[in-house]
Structures are given as C-alpha cells and as structure tokens.
Amino acid sequence: MQIDSHRVADASFSRERRRFLRSGAALGAAAAASPMLARAQQNAPVKLIMATAPGGGGDALFRVMEDKLRQAVGAPVIIDYKPGGGGAPGHLEVARGPKDGSMLGYAFSGPMSTIPQLRKNVGYDPLKDFEPVSLVMRAPAVVMASMRVPGDDIGALMAYAKTKPEGINSGTAGVGGVGHLTGVLLGLQGNMKMLHVPYKGGAPAVQALMAGDLDILVTVVTETVLSLAKAKKIKLIGVASKEPSPLLPGVPTVAKFLPGFHSEILHGIVLPAGTPREIVERYNAAFVQVLNDKDIQAKFLANNSIASPSTPKQYGEAIAAEYAQWAQVIKRAGITVDQAT
DSSP states (O other), X not given: OOOOHHHHHHHHHHXXXXXXXXXXXXXXXXXXXXXXXXXHHHTOOEEEEEOSOTTSXXXXXXXXXXXXXXXXXXXXXXXXXXXXXXXXXXHHHHHTSOSSXXXXXXXXXXXXXIHXXXXXXXXXXXXXXXXXXXXXXXXXXXXXXXXXXOSSSHHHHHHHHHTOTTOEEEEESSTTSHHHHHHHHHHHHHTXXXXXXXXXXXXXXXXXXXXXXXXXXXXEOOHHHXXXXXXXXXXXXXXXXXXXXXXXXXXXXXXXXXXXXXXXXXXXXXXXXXXXXXXXXXXXXXXXXXXXXXXXXXXXXXXXXXXXXXXXXXXXXXXXXXXXXXXXXXXXXXXXXXXXX
C-alpha cells in the first residue's frame, strides 16, 4: 500500500501543534499562579546576594557554576555584592527580599550560625527567615600549627598544652566566627587552655603563625595554606571533617584524637521564608543539576572545595545542627555579645 507522505507529515504537524498549544496553555496558567514561571518566560535576570566582597571563596565558586547555572535556571543569575558586618547585613537583605524567586542568597556559616547568637539585633533568624534551597559545598575547618610546636597531630598538641599551664595562643581571623568557636571547642574537648588572639583578617593571622607569635590557627583550606604547608612554613595538624578529607591527604582528623569532633563551614543557597514551594524546588533542581556535573565538581576541587548538592530538607537540617552546635559552645565557654562586637 502506498503511503501519502504529505498526509503523514500533516498529521504529525497537527499532533505537535496540539501538544505545543496544550503546553502553552498550561504554561500560561502556571505563570499566572507562579511569579517565577512568569519571570522565566520573560528570561528576567535573577539577583544573587553575595554577602562578601568580590574575589572571596563564594564568589570564586559561583563563577565556576555561572554559565551552566544560567542554562539550568533559564535566566542569567547576577551577583549583587553586599560586604561588611560579617555578612549579616547581606543576609538580612535576603530575609526581607521578595518571595517571587527574583532574589537568591548565597548563605554561609558565620551569619547563618554564630553571628546571630553573638550580636544583638541582626534583624533575622537563620532558622525561621529563610527557605533552604541546596547546599553548595562543605569546607572542613583545619588546625594549623607553628613550626615550633612539637608533633604533627592533635594528640601531640594536647601533650604540648600540658607543658603550657598559662595556655597556648590560638589565633583567628576574627571574633565570633566559626574559626574562633572551633578553637574554643578544641580547647574544651581537648582539655587545653586556649588564649584567644583575634586578628583583622586571615592574612595577618597567618603571618603571626609563621612568625611564631601563635601556636595554632584555625581556618579553612586555601591555596595559600597548602603552599605554606608544602614550604614547611606552617604545618597542618588536624582536619575537622568527620572522615579524612580528599582536600588534605595525609592530614589526620581531629576526631581521631577527640571522638565526635566536627566543624565545617557550610555554603548554600537560600530564598526568603514564605517563597512558594514550587520556586524552592525549581531552584533546587537547577543547583543540584549543576553541582552534580563532573566538570563542575573537578573545578570545585581545583578551588579546594567539594561540591555538595542536597535537598532543601537536608540543607535545613544542616543549618539547624550547626546552629545548635555553636549555641552549646557559646554557652559552655561563656562567650558574650561584647566579645563578638
């Protein structure tokens, strides 16, 4: 039997046209109910509040994701830098932002855990005023030591502390941050007297460690830290991840000597509380897609980070667990608001 190719083509075209019209009608109805879908149809840019200055760790990781994120979201995502105040003012802007998916927040541990507990009136509650979207990455805290401190692990540091009844000098890049509280937790669990020495930033603190003015410094993994350790100007004696970190091969965990010890910096994406669930889920799908990309994961590793996509629930649970952990440390150590301002 001879087949009329024109009739088949016409029938196929009709089916595709009906499908297109049905999807267009569905999209139109959904857009009327969803501000985000309406914005996506217009390809409107999305603002990402970054509560740091340009060039920071979060900024570098976003640049890695930027192109593929644009494809996944269906619109350009534009950074709006809001540095200062330890990140709290930028997070406050997100908490007060529109709930239509037009503004995202790049959240991180200090303003999501320690700062709201140590400062008066930051203006937001990290447990109530945000909709978690997805984790971006976890960065374990790392304990660095001066070359004059004997030994290469936390066990040796605890032995050294017993010879220093006046205390060991523990430096941080600022008061009230995760680095500060990790050092406090280390002292509490390891029964070591810590003399907290705060600096205005990581660079002067590292310089003091190299000069021998500090015994230890708690920070995160950076290219500078790795270079200095390789040059034997400092040493890395403990990583505060639950398991040995691929970022620091050969560096023992703190938990090897202090079971259960754990401290990480969390980076993630949030929306203002009350944002419709469909918007949260759509952004979650976009970030998970990008963060599961093998090329993106390799670039994260090159930036001394591990891509860590999650569900909104998992990220929310991580925020709550971190908040509770530092609340206990603040209470046990008696750290006051005045110390953190």
